[in-house]
Structures are given as C-alpha cells and as structure tokens.
Amino acid sequence: MSARVLWSLAVFAVFAFATLAVLFWIRDGSLQQAGAAMDGLLHKTGGEIADITGEVVNSTSAAIDRATDGDDRTLYRT
DSSP states (O other), X not given: OOHHHHHHHHHHHHHHHHHHHHHHHHHHSSHHHHHHHHHHHHHHHXXXXXXXXXXXXXXXXXXXXXXXXXXXXGSOOO
C-alpha cells in the first residue's frame, strides 16, 4: 500500500471517531457520559465478535473432524 492510501485511511478513521464522539456527546450531554457510552458499545461489539469467531473456529474444527473421520483417503502417507 502506498503512503497516500495509508494517510487517507488514518484521516478517515480520525474523522469517523471524532464524528461518533460528537454524536454521543450531543446525545448524552457530557463527554464523560459519551465516553462511557462508547466504551459500553465497543465492549458489547468486541464480545459479539469474539463469540462469532469462536463459533466459526468450532464449526471449522467440526467440519474437519467429520471430513477426516475414518476416511483413509484423507491421511497423509509418506
């Protein structure tokens, strides 16, 4: 990636965060409450992402186990 693209992504991220902070500030009435609300939202989102990732890992593991269970064609032999 070029430096220009990285700078564009960084500027976008800063402005997106600032916009979100201002919207929470307007909604909640103070920066302290806005920060607490953003923390709660990020915590909830992170937990949901972790749960979904765990489900994907478990499903992939189960699919691999089913695909290789008792089938000699899937074994690597030297």
